[in-house]
Amino acid sequence: GAGVSQSPSNKVTEKGKDVELRCDPISGHTALYWYRQSLGQGLEFLIYFQGNSAPDKSGLPSDRFSAERTGGSVSTLTIQRTQQEDSAVYLCASSGSAGGTGELFFGEGSRLTVL
Amino acid sequence: AQKITQTQPGMFVQEKEAVTLDCTYDTSDPSYGLFWYKQPSSGEMIFLIYQGSYDQQNATEGRYSLNFQKARKSANLVISASQLGDSAMYFCAMREGILTGGGNKLTFGTGTQLKVEL
Numbered sequence: 001g002a003g004v005s006q007s008p009s010n011k012v013t014e015k016g017k018d019v020e021l022r023c024d025p026i027s028g029h030t031a032l033y034w035y036r037q038s039l040g041q042g043l044e045f046l047i048y049f050q051g052n053s054a055p056d057k058s059g060l061p062s063d064r065f066s067a068e069r070t071g072g073s074v075s076t077l078t079i080q081r082t083q084q085e086d087s088a089v090y091l092c093a094s095s096g097s098a099g100g101t102g103e104l105f106f107g108e109g110s111r112l113t114v115l
Numbered sequence: 116a117q118k119i120t121q122t123q124p125g126m127f128v129q130e131k132e133a134v135t136l137d138c139t140y141d142t143s144d145p146s147y148g149l150f151w152y153k154q155p156s157s158g159e160m161i162f163l164i165y166q167g168s169y170d171q172q173n174a175t176e177g178r179y180s181l182n183f184q185k186a187r188k189s190a191n192l193v194i195s196a197s198q199l200g201d202s203a204m205y206f207c208a209m210r211e212g213i214l215t216g217g218g219n220k221l222t223f224g225t226g227t228q229l230k231v232e233l
Contacts, residue, residue, distance in 0.1 A: 033220060042206060043160075043223040056219060089158065101148055101167060101213065104221060106160035 002026070004107035006092050012113045013082055021077045021110045025094030032075050033093045033104060034067055043091065049075065082114045118142065119207050119224035126229050128197045135182070136192040136227045138207030146214035149190040150221060151181065155203040163205075166190055167213060197231045204228050 005024040013019050025032050034046040045059035049069040060066070064082075069075040079086055089111050093104035120139045128134035140149065151163040166174045166181045174181040182191040194201055205228075208221040 031219065035223075042225040043208075043221075045220045045222065048219050050219060059220070091160065093160070101165060103150060103162040103165060104160075105162070108157075108159055 004092055004094050004105055006090075006107035006110050008110055009108065010111045010113075012115065014115050015084060016081055018078065018080045019082055019112060021079075021090050021092075021112070023075045023077070023092030023094075023107060025073065025075070025092070026096070026105055029094035029096050029105070030072070031095040031102075032069055033095070034075070034077050035091045035093065036088045037091060037109070038088045046077070046090075079112075082112075084114045087112055087114045117224075118222045119209055121207055121224035121227050123227045124225075126227055127232060128194075128229065129232055130199060131196055133193060133195045134197055134229065136194070136205050136207075136229065138190045138192065138224060140188050140190060140207075140209050142188075142209065142211050144211040146212060148210045148213050149181070149183070150208040150210070151179070151190075151192045152206045152208065152223075153201075153203045154206065154226070160206075164192070169214075194229075199231050199233070202229060202231045 007022045030051050032049045035043040037043050047067045048056040064080045067077045089109040091109045093106045095102045095104050118141050147168045149166045153161045153163055164174050164176045164179045164181050166183045173183050178195045180193045204226045206226045207224045210221050
């Protein structure tokens with residue numbers, strides 16, 4: 001597809017389970033970002049990938065959160081031992097440039113509900 | 116300190132009127148960029164407009180314009196001739212280090228919910 005694709009669009013899980021969220025960025029985009037948006041709130045930065053550089057993990061809230069990007073394209077965000085406060089929409093975005101003036105193109109998000 | 120502050124949690128405007136959404140920012144970096152995004156109830160994030168700190172002119176994109184006041188560190192979004200479809204959440208965001216190559220993530224404000232009424 002032409003845009004950023006995220007899956008699943010909705011995920012309901014039980015507290016303590018692990019979840020994986022997937023992001024397929026726009027073809028050719030070198031930068032990939034994960035953000036979290038809690039209900040009615042702004043976007044909270046989680047992690048940023050740029051090419052083969054070491055990712056910027058400064059926004060990950062705890063060591064239960066991790067992400068990888070394979071082959072410079074698809075990314076997976078993993079949340080281990082989920083907690084109820086992890087419930088949020090997880091947004092992935094990609095950009096064609098490393099910072100600079102390039103805007104981010106967002107996917108439609110993965111809504112995670114932890115029961 | 117908050118890097119991006121949006122002080123209006125909610126705004127109402129009548130159709131065809133203009134509306135200004137406020138955004139102030141805090142940075143000591145000389146090179147930065149300011150972005151506005153729209154998020155309708157469907158949840159998608161739509162890029163609206165960009166202003167660079169060194170741009171001489173205020174940015175405009177159709178009905179959107181950015182009132183950039185560098186000394187005041189404000190970057191207010193002006194929407195002219197509001198339409199019902201403009202009802203959405205609007206986010207201001209900043210990227211620092213535009214010219215030094217250090218810029219990557221966008222830092223977002225908490226948003227302003229705009230409601231356009233007949």
